Amino acid sequence: MPGTETTRPLSSSIGDYLKAIWTIAGTGSASTKEVSGHLSVAPASVTNMLGRLQEMGLVRYERYRGASLTGRGREEALRLVRRHRLIESFLLGHLGYSWQEVHDEAERLEHAVSDEFTERLAELLGHPAHDPHGDPIPAADGTLEPDDSLPLGEAGVGGRVRISKVSDESTPVLDYLGERGLVPGRLLTVREVRSLDGVVTVEDEGGETHALGEPLARAVFVREEAAG
Amino acid sequence: MPGTETTRPLSSSIGDYLKAIWTIAGTGSASTKEVSGHLSVAPASVTNMLGRLQEMGLVRYERYRGASLTGRGREEALRLVRRHRLIESFLLGHLGYSWQEVHDEAERLEHAVSDEFTERLAELLGHPAHDPHGDPIPAADGTLEPDDSLPLGEAGVGGRVRISKVSDESTPVLDYLGERGLVPGRLLTVREVRSLDGVVTVEDEGGETHALGEPLARAVFVREEAAG
């Protein structure tokens, strides 16, 4: 009876690799170096793991060419992303975590909770569509809302924009933005985008002006707002 | 500068061994066989792990004589037990898990949550003193309420007793007891304790009579109730 092999749960390392590839490349392909940097794991270790993931049918991998997710790999990555984002929402909404603290805890818990737990948690939270950073939460069936938001630096000068999400990659960046109220939902007017150094100047609803250097500006994503 | 070695977190295997020894032997000593049975790990593997735990200063271990927890070992075991029981309470009270389902989920989550998470969860739950099975929850400082309850089989015939806890070791046992309402808080009258086969017969508040064989009777713990 082929196809009946009992598929025991994937390790948390494997899950993190799949998530990393998904984050870096989405449907495209991620290089050894990129994955290595993302996970803080030596390049040699990444090479080795990509080989294993390929054996398992989770990625397509070509030596020296990088790896891309197969259907199964992507499915698993999105399952984890769903868990991660629901857990973040819970930590923030029910346990009083600060906006900045949630990520690390979710990074561990995502591997320990069951599907049962995840769906009951989603229920408790009222099936939110976005996590606290503004990232969309994949549906239980693996569907993910297409993301039409753009980096702040690409917004048109003079336009009114609403922050749709903030990158959760760097804690210091998150801290800085959080302290100044530059969080999802906030309405901004773009005053200047200086191509010379990438500094973007915005004005918030309170009339406060913020000059954001490239690394900060790249962490803020917005949607154009109907002129008001 | 001695004593400054950064102590990285203990693995979940290590935690489960410490908990097992604590459960089996409390302050006394647990044999290789007992630990092996408790964790479903081969005896040879247990021997090996007990050696490592000894190296780490978590147990005292004498070849062929079994192992007992050191102060640090006991501390770590209780930290996990606290987490486990708080998580069980949460799953039952907030996520709608059934009384029987909670154990396995808690067994994994206990290793993934931080101290931060644990204490915030305790707060959310209102610092409960007991978990859903009636087991006392160790305090954050490592204190544990002494347990004065006795197995149902040792209660005096004719006496009124209240169920204080139910062993969470076996799911079928838990199912059986749960279905019949034999849960913590329930008031019972002991009708017969037959030493011949260990069967204990009790009558519940609704007048229902239950004859419990030894394995079931050993899973039910009670406290004598002031005669009423």
Next chain:
DNA sequence: ACAAAAATTTAGGTCTAGCTAATAATGAGT
């Protein structure tokens, strides 16, 4: 077209946590 730089892979480890099979110690019963 080619040399140097950058990225990647291979080779050869380590550590954890398990396993089986073989051997040895312990302790109960005669």
Next chain:
DNA sequence: ACTCATTATTAGCTAGACCTAAATTTTTGT
């Protein structure tokens, strides 16, 4: 005191997931 069943330990292996150093491939800049 001895024998044998039980319990435990040792020896030798495996797999996962990492590492460093050395070799190789790819890419880039001239």
